[in-house]
Amino acid sequence: MISNATIIATEQQHTSGLYPKRGVALVRGEGARLYDAEGRVYIDCVGGQGAANLGHCHPAVVAAIQAQAATLMSCPEIFYNDQRAAYLQALAGVLPFPARIFLCNSGAEAIEAGLKFARLLSGRHEVVATMRGFHGRTMGALSATWEPKYREPFAPLVPGFAHVPYGDTEALANRVNASTAAVLLEPVQGEGGVRLAPAGYLEAARAICDRHGALLLIDEVQTGFGRTGRLFALEHSGVVPDILLLAKSIAAGLPMGAVAIHERHGSLPGGAHGTTFGGNPLLCAAAHAALQAYRDEELPRQATEKGAWLLERLTALHLPPVREIRGLGLLVGLELKTRVQPYLQALLDQGVLALPAGPNVLRLLPPLVIGYEDLEQVIATLQTVLS
Numbered sequence: 001m002i003s004n005a006t007i008i009a010t011e012q013q014h015t016s017g018l019y020p021k022r023g024v025a026l027v028r029g030e031g032a033r034l035y036d037a038e039g040r041v042y043i044d045c046v047g048g049q050g051a052a053n054l055g056h057c058h059p060a061v062v063a064a065i066q067a068q069a070a071t072l073m074s075c076p077e078i079f080y081n082d083q084r085a086a087y088l089q090a091l092a093g094v095l096p097f098p099a100r101i102f103l104c105n106s107g108a109e110a111i112e113a114g115l116k117f118a119r120l121l122s123g124r125h126e127v128v129a130t131m132r133g134f135h136g137r138t139m140g141a142l143s144a145t146w147e148p149k150y151r152e153p154f155a156p157l158v159p160g161f162a163h164v165p166y167g168d169t170e171a172l173a174n175r176v177n178a179s180t181a182a183v184l185l186e187p188v189q190g191e192g193g194v195r196l197a198p199a200g201y202l203e204a205a206r207a208i209c210d211r212h213g214a215l216l217l218i219d220e221v222q223t224g225f226g227r228t229g230r231l232f233a234l235e236h237s238g239v240v241p242d243i244l245l246l247a248k249s250i251a252a253g254l255p256m257g258a259v260a261i262h263e264r265h266g267s268l269p270g271g272a273h274g275t276t277f278g279g280n281p282l283l284c285a286a287a288h289a290a291l292q293a294y295r296d297e298e299l300p301r302q303a304t305e306k307g308a309w310l311l312e313r314l315t316a317l318h319l320p321p322v323r324e325i326r327g328l329g330l331l332v333g334l335e336l337k338t339r340v341q342p343y344l345q346a347l348l349d350q351g352v353l354a355l356p357a358g359p360n361v362l363r364l365l366p367p368l369v370i371g372y373e374d375l376e377q378v379i380a381t382l383q384t385v386l387s
């Protein structure tokens, strides 16, 4: 058996260095549990950074991948494909508005495409995004992202982007005008610290966009696919966007993104955008199986119930370093009075994997299939570590 130390040393020797890594080598997963190279078990509250809402190695997804891998793995969108046709129909069937769909390979790519489509459809180029917003690391997505430490080394970025305080309707109304192509918002800010939109904010954003002829782009890369207690977080509000951006848990952990464009905008001009792997049949098969599992196992409902229970239990603990606990469904953040990093290491040492969301928010993003015994264990470990 290869040791954690061997894997870590080998990876360290060849990796880019871009990722601040944790000292553990994960080699196997099942549901909400991960195993390191030496067989130690961890309860997963990282959830593939949002890509593993369905849990690790869901049997229906594994079977779909295995079958499709032996049938056809590569089929660019210049051809039609059975898996893609079936998946597009299934995804369109669960979206909260009638839409045409562009398939791509990641969250940042979905954002890039959404920004390009907004320019194409509006004939304008300015974009209003939000402070603490996170939309990815490619140049366009980065221009919409707020965090200065992600942006500054790469300036100059794409021109025409402005950032207004998240949740502030008046600031948004003052910034959007007749040259605004799009307003880009997350229904809950994930990376930015698990910050929920105040009631009425998305509705107000919709009205502001309508008043000025701007498109409303909703980034559900992290909130989508059951995470907040609805298949899509915007269903909490009933707001209908012009463009919806999806990725992370869309294909149960495999790299895939999607852009849903409201049908009222019609189809896009041929050749205006594209990507080699878009609509890949293997990913479509995986995403289709995942979508069926989200529905069959009522994962949005599970997120609502487990999230409410977890939030209530955590709030009752009165942990000294915790300033505030926020959440929607199983997207949960504990805002600390100090930096979160040392606590993440202490949790790992005790077999719980968790995420930061900014410098002082501890974020829990477990697979929605996590069992209550595992959640109990997470709570007990948090209590130990945060006392």
Ligand SMILES: *Cc1c(COP(=O)(O)O)cnc(C)c1O
Binding pocket: 050, 106, 107, 108, 109, 111, 134, 135, 136, 137, 186, 190, 191, 219, 220, 221, 222, 223, 247, 248
């Ligand atoms: C993770 C994330 C992205 C970027 O997705 P990648 O697949 O990492 O490029 C965009 N928007 C939000 C809200 C995210 O959480």
